[in-house]
Structures are given as structure tokens and as C-alpha cells.
Amino acid sequence: MAYSFPEEVLEYVFAFLSSDKDRNAVSLVCKSWYEIERWCRRRIFIGNCYAVSPQIVIRRFPEVSAVKIKGKPHFADFNLVPEGWGAYLYPWISAMARSYPWLEEIKLKRMVVTDESLELISKSFKNFKVLVLSSCEGFTTDGLASIAANCRNLRELDLKESEVEDLSGHWLSHFPDNFTSLVSLNMSCLGSEVSFSALERLVSRCPNLKTLRLNRAVPIEKLPSLLRRAPQLVEFGTGAYSAEIRTDIFSNLVEAFSGCKHLKSLSGFWDVVPAYLPAMYNVCSRITSLNLSYATVQSPDLVELISQCPNLKCLWVLDYIEDAGLKALSSYCKDLQELRVFPSDPYGAEPNVSLTEQGLVTVSAGCPKLQSVLYFCRQMSNAALIAIARNRPNLIRFRLCIIEPQAPDYLTLEPLDTGFGAIVEHCKQLRRLSLSGLLTDRVFEYIGTHAKKLEMLSIAFAGDSDLGLHYVLSGCESLRKLEIRDCPFGDKALLANAAKLETMRSLWMSSCSVSYGACKLLGQKMPRLNVEVIDERGPPDSRPETCPVEKLYVYRTVAGPRVDKPDFVWTMDEDAALRLS
Amino acid sequence: MEGVMSHESDLNLKATELRLGLPGTEESTAKNNKRASPELVDDGQLFKLESDAKAGDRETAPASKAQIVGWPPLRSYWKNNVQSKRTEAETGNYVKVSMDGAPYLRKIDLKIYMGYSELFKALENMFQLTIGEYSEREGYKGSDYAPAYEDKDGDLMLVGDVPWEMFMSSCKRLRIMKGSEATGLGCGA
Numbered sequence: 001m002a003y004s005f006p007e008e009v010l011e012y013v014f015a016f017l018s019s020d021k022d023r024n025a026v027s028l029v030c031k032s033w034y035e036i037e038r039w040c041r042r043r044i045f046i047g048n049c050y051a052v053s054p055q056i057v058i059r060r061f062p063e064v065s066a067v068k069i070k071g072k073p074h075f076a077d078f079n080l081v082p083e084g085w086g087a088y089l090y091p092w093i094s095a096m097a098r099s100y101p102w103l104e105e106i107k108l109k110r111m112v113v114t115d116e117s118l119e120l121i122s123k124s125f126k127n128f129k130v131l132v133l134s135s136c137e138g139f140t141t142d143g144l145a146s147i148a149a150n151c152r153n154l155r156e157l158d159l160k161e162s163e164v165e166d167l168s169g170h171w172l173s174h175f176p177d178n179f180t181s182l183v184s185l186n187m188s189c190l191g192s193e194v195s196f197s198a199l200e201r202l203v204s205r206c207p208n209l210k211t212l213r214l215n216r217a218v219p220i221e222k223l224p225s226l227l228r229r230a231p232q233l234v235e236f237g238t239g240a241y242s243a244e245i246r247t248d249i250f251s252n253l254v255e256a257f258s259g260c261k262h263l264k265s266l267s268g269f270w271d272v273v274p275a276y277l278p279a280m281y282n283v284c285s286r287i288t289s290l291n292l293s294y295a296t297v298q299s300p301d302l303v304e305l306i307s308q309c310p311n312l313k314c315l316w317v318l319d320y321i322e323d324a325g326l327k328a329l330s331s332y333c334k335d336l337q338e339l340r341v342f343p344s345d346p347y348g349a350e351p352n353v354s355l356t357e358q359g360l361v362t363v364s365a366g367c368p369k370l371q372s373v374l375y376f377c378r379q380m381s382n383a384a385l386i387a388i389a390r391n392r393p394n395l396i397r398f399r400l401c402i403i404e405p406q407a408p409d410y411l412t413l414e415p416l417d418t419g420f421g422a423i424v425e426h427c428k429q430l431r432r433l434s435l436s437g438l439l440t441d442r443v444f445e446y447i448g449t450h451a452k453k454l455e456m457l458s459i460a461f462a463g464d465s466d467l468g469l470h471y472v473l474s475g476c477e478s479l480r481k482l483e484i485r486d487c488p489f490g491d492k493a494l495l496a497n498a499a500k501l502e503t504m505r506s507l508w509m510s511s512c513s514v515s516y517g518a519c520k521l522l523g524q525k526m527p528r529l530n531v532e533v534i535d536e537r538g539p540p541d542s543r544p545e546t547c548p549v550e551k552l553y554v555y556r557t558v559a560g561p562r563v564d565k566p567d568f569v570w571t572m573d574e575d576a577a578l579r580l581s
Numbered sequence: 582m583e584g585v586m587s588h589e590s591d592l593n594l595k596a597t598e599l600r601l602g603l604p605g606t607e608e609s610t611a612k613n614n615k616r617a618s619p620e621l622v623d624d625g626q627l628f629k630l631e632s633d634a635k636a637g638d639r640e641t642a643p644a645s646k647a648q649i650v651g652w653p654p655l656r657s658y659w660k661n662n663v664q665s666k667r668t669e670a671e672t673g674n675y676v677k678v679s680m681d682g683a684p685y686l687r688k689i690d691l692k693i694y695m696g697y698s699e700l701f702k703a704l705e706n707m708f709q710l711t712i713g714e715y716s717e718r719e720g721y722k723g724s725d726y727a728p729a730y731e732d733k734d735g736d737l738m739l740v741g742d743v744p745w746e747m748f749m750s751s752c753k754r755l756r757i758m759k760g761s762e763a764t765g766l767g768c769g770a
Contacts, residue, residue, distance in 0.1 A: 078651030135658070161658045189658065293659070346653045376653060403653050434654075460652070485651070 007032075011040050020045055042066060047505050049087055049111065050530065053559040054095035066105035066130070067096070073508050073553060074458075075483055076110055077135065080510055080551070082536060084566045089113045089136075090120075091564075097124035105130040112136070113162075118143030122150035129153055129181075134160035141171040141192065148174035158186040158211075169194035169217070175202055184211035188237050188268065193217040204229045213237030216270045221249050224256035231259045238268030241295075245275050253279035267291035274301040284308035288335075291316045293342050299325040307332045313369075314338040319355040319376065326359035330366025338372040339363060346376070346403060357384035364391040372397040379410040380437055385419025389426040398423055399434035405461040405486075408438040415439055421446030424454070431478075434458040444468035448475020456481040466493035473497035483508040490548075491518035498526050506555035510534075514552050517545035522554070523572025530557050531572040532565075540570060674749060676730075680708050680757040691752065696745045704728065708757060715741040729756045 005013075014037055017023050023041055027034045043066040046052060057064075071087025089111045096103055103125045113136045121128065128151045133139075141164060147157065148171055169192040175182075182202065187194070196218070203209060209230050218226075218239030227233070243249055253276065257263075263283045272295045287309045292302065293316040302317065303325050312333040319341055321329070329336065341359070345352045357380045364370060370392055380402050389395075409416055416437040424430060424447050431453055435443065439462035447454070448471035455478050463469070470493035472482065482504065490513035501507055501522075516533065519540075523531035533540050534551035561571040674691045687707055694700045701712045713724030720739055721727045728740040730752045737756070740748065 075651065077656045078654045079657065080651045135656070161656065163658060342655070342659070343653065346655060347648060401653050405649065405652060458654075460654075 007036055010036050014040050018043075039063060043105075044068070046070065048555055048557075049092070050559060050562055051505070051555060051557045054092045056558060058095060058099045062099070063102075064096075064100050065103060066107075067092075067100075067103065068105075068107040068109075069111060070109045071111035073483065073506060074110075074481070075485065075508055075510065080485065082534065082566075082568060085534070085569065086562065086564055086566065087111045088564060089117045093117045093120050093124070097121075101125065102127055104128060107132040107134070108136055109134040110136065112138040113143070114138050115140055115143035115146070119146040122146040125151075127153055130156040132156065132158040132160065133162045134158075135162060136160075137163040140165040141167045141169070141190070145171035145174045148172065149176070152176075152179065153181050154179070155181055155208075156184040156211075157182075158184060159189050160186065161189055164190055166191045168192050172202065173198040177201075177205075180205050180207070182206040183208045184235075185209070186211065186213040186237070187215050188213040190215045191217065196222055200225055200229065206230075207232070209233065211235040213267060214239045216240050216268075219243065220253070220276060224252040227256035227260055232262055233260055234262050235265040235267075235289075236260070236263055237266070237291075238270075240271045241269045241276055242271040242273040243276070245273070250276065250279055254282065258282045261286075263287065265289035265291075269295040272297045274298075277301060277305050280305075281308050286311065288312060289314040293318060293340070296320065296344065303328040309333060311335055316340040316342070318342050318344045319353050320344055321359075322354045323356055323359040323362070324354070326355075327362045327366075330363045334367060335369060336363070336367040337369050339367075339370065340374040341376060343376040343403060351378050357381055360384070361387050361391070364388040369394070371395055374399040374401075374434075376401045376403060378403050379407065380416060380419070381409045381411045382414065382416055382419035382422075383409075383411065385416065386422040389419075389422035393426045394429065395423070395427040396429055397432040398427065398430060399432065399458070400436055401434065402436040405436070406438045407436075415443070417443040417446065421450075424450040429453055432456045435462055436460060438462075440464050441468040441471070444471040448472055451476050453478050455479065457483070459484045459487055461486045463487045463489060466490050469493035470496060473500045479503075480505045482506075484510070484512060486511040488513055491515055494518060495521060495525075498522055501526065501529055501554055502556050504556070506553065508551070508553050510551040512552075513548050515546050516540040516543065516549055519549055519552060519572045520545075527573070528556055528558070529554055530561055532562070533570045533572060534568060535570070536568045676752055676754050678704065678707070678755040678757065680710075681759040683708070689755075691749050697741055697748075700740075701728065704755075704757065710757070717742070725759055727758045729758050730754065731756065 010033065014023070014026060017026060023037055027037045038060050039062065041061050042064060044057060044061060044064050046057070046067070046069045049069050049071045069089075069092065072081050072085060075081060076085070087110060089108060097120055101124065104127055106121065107130070113133060118139055121131070123146075131147060131154070144157075144164070147154065169190070172187075172194040175198075179202075183206075194215075194217075199218075203212065203226050210233060212226065212230060212233055213235070214226075214237055216239050220238065220241050220243045223238060227236070257280050260283060264286060266280065266287060266289070269292055274297050277297070284305070285308065288311050290306075290309060290312060295302075295318065298320055299322045302321050306312065306315070306325070306329055310332060313335050314337060315329065315333070317340070321341065329339075341355070355377055357377060360373070360375050360377070361384050364387070371394055373395065374397075377400075380400065408414060409419070417440055420435060420439070420443050424433070428450075430451055433447070433451065433454055433456070435458065441464045444463060444467070447457070451457075454476050457472065457476065457479065459482075466489055468487070469484070469489035472479070473493060474497055479500075489509065494514060495518055519531055519533050522529070532553045533549045534553060535549055537543070537550065540547070540549060561573055562569070565571065675688050676691060678687045678689055689703060689707070691700070694703065697715070705712055710726050711724050712726055712728055713721040715721055729737050730740050730748070731754045732738050732751045733753060740755070743751075
């Protein structure tokens with residue numbers, strides 16, 4: 001059969017395909033398309049670092065310039081994954097150093113990154129441009145120094161919310177004097193002070209700098225100097241936003257901010273002194289994103305600030321904003337798409353602020369474009385949830401955390417099943433949902449019936465029986481990630497829906513009722529899944545088979561069982577099952 | 582609620598029975614979970630702990646609830662950034678105290694002292710020495726020792742020059758200096 005197009009033409013056409021889904025589909029058409037596509041795929045996304053091995057990736061895609069890898073399960077954010085679990089970057093870098101000398105971009109999430117890895121990155125990839133370390137750990141500021149010193153073409157260094165061992169601020173001074181390519185720098189998670197003059201000079205000589213997120217140690221008096229040197233900034237994160245009230249500091253700030261005609265995003269604001277907030281008012285009309293999640297400021301000051309930002313699309317704020325502030329938000333910010341409200345006092349027994357379900361209802365009513373919500377509060381009702389659902393059928397992400405586990409509808413004392421049921425029924429595009437409060441199996445029936453686009457579901461302290469889990473696994477067609485803690489879900493639903501697990505990225509279950517025997521059986525039945533038992537009490541076979549495991553992590557993989565497991569992780573595979581039975 | 586062991590037939594029977602008990606608090610002998618089941622304070626609202634004995638103990642619990650691991654779901658990174666003020670309020674302001682010539686250092690919580698005199702009494706007790714009288718002009722008279730501290734900028738300062746609150750917030754560690762070095766500090770500016 002003759003080709004319609006020469007390979008080069010196909011390759012040219014494929015270059016326009018950016019989505020992995022499209023490229024994967026193209027690869028399945030025929031062998032020659034598979035071959036052409038794999039040689040021209042430049043960007044790889046690995047959603048679970050243990051689903052595939054570096055060797056397999058490199059074998060299939062020999063010319064990659066950008067890699068994004070995710071490691072630990074999401075619940076690691078809340079200390080549910082023991083230290084030393086895994087997600088090591090080094091094997092990936094060492095393999096890629098040999099095979100991808102022209103690698104430009106590495107973006108990581110929840111991986112363990114060592115200084116050794118960072119040094120290897122800085123020395124192996126001559127055209128290295130972008131390093132994003134989101135919620136990573138395992139490295140020190142020495143590793144950053146290697147990156148600064150050796151990556152001559154670095155554009156982006158973003159440490160997001162990584163846990164860095166901060167030895168000193170000296171790393172920043174390692175950027176050479178002739179280094180001018182920086183576009184984005186986010187060092188907000190670091191504790192140590194960097195040399196301010198080095199920072200000033202760096203900012204001065206990088207004309208393309210668009211994003212600068214400082215750390216807490218940079219005092220407010222020094223901000224004008226930086227802003228004046230980078231009036232082209234689009235995203236800016238302050239350091240500690242406090243000083244004695246002095247008119248000269250204030251007026252310098254006002255002037256400096258005014259010079260930044262392109263600022264769209266603001267963050268930082270540790271230790272805010274409210275009197276300094278108005279210094280930003282000149283730029284507020286252009287602001288689309290505001291991260292005030294560290295700003296311990298009362299509602300009236302927040303409202304004053306927000307009222308200056310009619311184009312706000314994204315707001316992250318503490319619950320100091322209160323219902324009154326959210327009401328103001330809903331009237332001033334009609335373009336709002338994303339709202340996150342964090343608790344200022346999550347462990348206090350009594351509410352310390354007047355923030356209730358009403359605030360969220362009001363925003364859902366007043367902001368027609370609202371699609372993404374993360375809300376911590378202390379009381380909720382079915383009526384409120386139903387109202388939110390009816391107001392905002394365009395919701396895509398809805399994460400509600402009622403601080404008290406299993407809190408019922410505070411008005412009727414009933415479970416919140418019907419409320420969340422309304423959410424999934426009305427919000428047909430919902431992709432992500434986190435549940436909380438008192439919930440029975442019924443809510444899962446609603447979810448299984450309606451949440452057909454749901455990709456990620458987080459469940460805690462909910463349900464009555466395996467029926468709940470069964471509804472979810474059998475009903476949610478688009479489900480990719482399911483994470484469950486402290487629910488009475490056990491063996492039956494898991495085993496009955498084993499095949500479903502191969503269509504998902506991963507399943508996490510901790511403090512549930514899944515027995516060791518069931519885990520073994522699952523591992524036996526499903527060779528293309530890694531069924532991993534995490535148990536810090538010692539080997540599972542030292543306990544009865546009916547004993548529930550502490551934690552279970554199941555994920556599909558083509559890489560076989562992990563070879564780098566710590567001593568508290570066991571893979572349930574055929575061999576294990578035969579050996580131990 | 583069905584325990585793992587009692588699973589017999591279909592999933593339906595007791596599945597929809599509403600209960601207000603916590604999952605996992607059934608007395609299941611096989612469940613040997615080291616990690617504590619979520620324990621909630623009986624605050625008079627809805628929740629009744631499975632075991633009344635537990636509830637009894639909890640009635641006099643402190644205002645802040647017993648914390649469940651990983652709940653509420655907040656990243657520790659975030660908690661450290663926002664909560665740091667509050668945490669300090671709860672855990673005290675411990676600083677290292679070194680004494681010239683002593684084999685090891687000590688640690689004290691500055692928060693528990695109301696002022697300099699209490700602090701000196703504590704130091705004198707801890708190290709079996711006398712500190713002497715403070716004077717702006719001459720430092721510490723009548724003793725071989727002088728209390729000094731390292732401030733936020735890393736400088737070695739004589740204790741006592743600034744108001745107590747300011748000292749508390751800027752003191753990073755204490756050093757009890759001895760002999761000629763000590764008296765040298767008190768002289769001049």
C-alpha cells in the first residue's frame with residue numbers, strides 16, 4: 001500500500017497535536033504512524049512515576065524536551081504517606097541525562113529530589129530552561145546553587161511549595177553576572193534571606209522577568225527597589241508585608257507599584273500590616289489573581305482591597321474574610337472563577353470567625369463564572385448545598401471541608417447526602433469532588449448515578465458499607481483517582497470491581513476495612529496492577545488474613561512491581577500470594 | 582455496620598441503616614490498628630463515642646480537640662506559614678544557653694519569665710553563679726559573669742539594654758560570658 005503522504009508531512013502535521021490524548025490516538029492508527037509519532041513527541045506527562053520506568057519511556061520516545069512527573073499519592077500532603085515511601089527522582093535523571101541531552105524542561109510534583117539530582121540536572125542538559133518543583137522535598141539550597149551556577153539558559157525556577165532544607169540564602173548569588181535569561185523565579189517557600197544586592201542585580205539584568213515571588217525574609221521596605229527594576233512584571237509575590245507605619249515607606253511603595261502596568265497576580269503578604277494594603281490600590285484594577293492565604297487580616301481590610309479588584313478571577317483567602325466579606329466579593333468580582341477559603345484556626349474547638357455556609361452560597365449566587373471551589377468551614381446544610389448546585393451548574397471542582405468529621409446538616413441533623421447529591425446532579429461537568437460531613441451510602445449512589453465526568457474523588461469518614469464503594473467504582477465512568485480514608489469499605493466492593501482499577505490511575509485506601517487476604521487476591525487477579533500494602537506494624541503475613549491493612553495503594557503499571565520499596569511496603573503479586581499461602 | 586469478618590451475603594441488608602457511630606470503632610479483635618481511631622470530644626452535640634468510658638474521660642478535655650492525623654486536610658507547608666504565630670504561642674520560645682567553660686548547653690523558655698530579674702534568677706540557679714547588678718554605664722558589676730545574647734542579626738549584645746519584650750523577640754540564643762572577656766563587654770559604649 002502506498003503512503004498518501006511522505007513521513008515528513010505526517011510529522012509536520014503531528015507537530016500540531018499538543019494533547020497527549022490526541023497523540024496517543026494517533027499512535028494507535030497503524031505501525032508507521034506509531035513510529036512517526038514516537039519520534040516527534042517532545043512533551044511527556046507521567047502521572048504516576050511508578051506506572052512506567054525511565055527505560056520504557058526513553059525506549060519509546062527518544063527525543064523528548066519536556067518532562068512532567070508526579071510521585072507520591074495526593075494524601076501525602078496530609079502526612080498519610082510515611083517518610084521514605086519513595087518517588088525518587090534520581091533514577092529518572094540519571095537515565096535522561098544519558099538519553100535526552102537536549103532536555104529543556106522538568107516539572108515535578110511530590111517527588112523526592114536530592115542535591116545530587118539537581119547537580120546532575122545542571123550539568124547534563126546544556127539547554128536546560130525550566131525547573132518546577134511542586135511539593136517536592138529532599139534537597140537543600142546547595143542543590144539550588146548548582147542550578148543557578150550551571151544552567152546558563154535557565155528561564156524558570158519555581159519551587160512552589162517544596163520543603164527545602166535551607167542552609168543559607170547564598171545560592172542566589174551563584175547566578176553568573178552574564179546570566180540574563182530569567183523569566184520566572186518563585187522562591188516563596190524558602191526561609192533564609194538571600195543577598196539583597198545579588199537579587200537586585202539579578203532582577204536588573206533580566207529584562208524578560210515576568211514572575212517574581214519573593215520569600216518572607218524580604219522586608220517591605222526593599223520591595224520598591226525591586227519593582228522599579230522590573231516594571232514589566234506580571235506576577236509578583238511580596239515578602240513579609242509589614243513595617244512600622246511610615247509615610248516614606250508607604251509612598252515609595254505606591255510609586256513603585258504604580259510603575260508596574262502589567263501586574264496581574266499578587267501573592268505573599270505574610271504578617272500583613274493593613275495600613276500598607278492601600279499601597280497596591282493603583283494596580284488592583286488589573287489584578288486577576290490574588291493569593292491572600294497567609295494574610296492574617298480582618299474582613300473589613302480584605303473587603304476594601306477586594307473592592308478595588310473588579311477583574312479578579314482567582315482568590316485564595318483565609319476565613320477572616322467571613323460571610324460579610326464573601327458577600328462583598330460576590331458583588332464586586334463578577335468575573336470570579338476560583339475561590340479557596342482556608343481556615344485560620346483549624347484546630348480550635350470553637351469558630352473564631354463568622355464564616356459559615358452562607359458565604360459560599362452567596363458567592364455561588366453572585367459569581368456566574370465560578371467553577372472551582374475549595375472551602376473550609378464549620379457548618380453546612382443540605383439546603384445550602386442544593387442552593388449552590390442550582391446556582392452554579394457550571395462547577396468543575398468542588399472541594400468542601402467541614403472541619404468536624406461527620407458533621408451532619410446543622411439545621412436538620414440529617415446526613416448531607418441530598419446536598420452533595422444535588423451537586424453531582426446539577427453540575428454535570430464536575431471533574432473533581434471532595435466530600436466531608438456526615439454521609440451514608442446514599443451519597444455514593446447519587447455520585448455513581450450522576451457524576452459521569454468525575455475524575456477525582458476524595459472521601460473521608462463517610463459511608464456505611466461496601467455498597468458505597470461499589471456505587472462509585474461501578475458508576476463513575478471517568479474516574480481516574482480515588483482516595484479514601486477512614487471509611488467502612490472492605491473487600492467485597494474492591495474485588496467485585498477489580499477490572500475498574502485498570503482504567504484508573506490509582507486508588508488509595510487508608511484506615512478502611514480491606515483485609516490482607518483481599519489484597520493478595522487482588523494482586524493475584526490483576527497482574528497489571530501494583531497492589532501495595534503499606535503497613536508500619538510489620539509484615540502483613542504476621543497477622544491473620546482477615547486483618548485489615550493500614551493502607552492500600554493500587555495503581556496500574558507497565559513497569560512491574562517496584563524495586564525501590566521501603567520495608568513497610570509490600571507488593572501483592574502472584575509470587576507473594578503463592579509463597580505466603 | 583458490617584465488619585470484614587461478618588460479611589456473608591449481599592451488600593444490602595444493613596447497608597442503608599443510618600448510624601452516627603464512627604467507622605472503625607466497632608470492637609473488632611482483628612483490627613489492631615496502632616494509629617488511633619479518630620477520637621472526638623463529646624461536646625454535647627451529636628456524637629456519642631462508642632465507649633462511654635472514653636466519653637467520660639473526655640468531658641474535661643481541653644478546649645482544643647484531639648487531633649486526627651491529616652485532618653483537616655491542610656498541607657504542613659501551609660500550616661507552618663500561617664500557624665507559626667499560634668504555634669509559638671503554644672510551644673514557647675526556647676533558646677540555647679551556653680556558658681563559657683561548661684561542657685554542654687542548656688535550653689530555657691523565655692516565655693515563662695516576666696522580666697530580666699526572673700531570667701537572671703533562673704540562670705544563676707541553673708549554672709550556680711551570680712550575675713551581678715546591671716548598670717547602663719558599666720554592664721554587670723560585682724561578678725565575673727556577664728549575660729550576653731545573639732540577636733537576629735547575629736550580633737553579640739549585652740542583656741538588659743532594651744525593654745524585656747523587645748529582648749524576647751530578638752534573642753536567638755544566650756551566652757554567659759566569663760572573666761575578662763565579660764568585663765570587657767561592659768566597658769565603653
